[in-house]
Amino acid sequence: DVKVTQSSRYLVKRTGEKVFLECVQDMDHENMFWYRQDPGLGLRLIYFSYDVKMKEKGDIPEGYSVSREKKERFSLILESTSTNQTSMYLCASSSDAMVGMDEQYFGPGTRLTVT
């Protein structure tokens, strides 16, 4: 049974603070993803990684960075938070080399509020 866990369920931060969101998967998946979900906008891809130390920008990478030092762990970093980064952040993983042909498994999400 695939499990994707995220370090926090809820976070409240002040504008300008640095935030680390950590994601861990236990199925030895190659690919890991960070999305944000906003009402009326669906899920939008921030970054993904297809191997350790490899990363690719998604559709909305501005204001975010990522780190993948170990295969099972993928971190999303917000260097200096702003109120427009208030959102639900979802991590996902998938196993196939063909990313576009394989279902993704999602974590429970982190609700980040920036005040």
Place this chain on the structure above:
Amino acid sequence: DQQVKQNSPSLSVQEGRISILNCDYTNSMFDYFLWYKKYPAEGPTFLISISSIKDKNEDGRFTVFLNKSAKHLSLHIVPSQPGDSAVYFCAASALEYNQFYFGTGTSLTVIP
């Protein structure tokens, strides 16, 4: 630009009736489609998929239909149950792409 669209933000259906959720896409390169279900405060969970070589795929109460010429897919849930109340996302991709493109979601409420 939204390549995958779900034009109905919400849908209410009586228990036992059919729920039909719709999804349209604009990119003719897409050839693999997924539906996810999401409960509040949980991550999306995979429900059913279809590739472009098929026009229908069934899994229990869930059936997905694909109309490639119309660039349209739909998810049918029969019979609908209160536990089906959730937000449903469709997603599309292709072998050439490194990501799935998600729709905006449809919130389904099944009324007991």
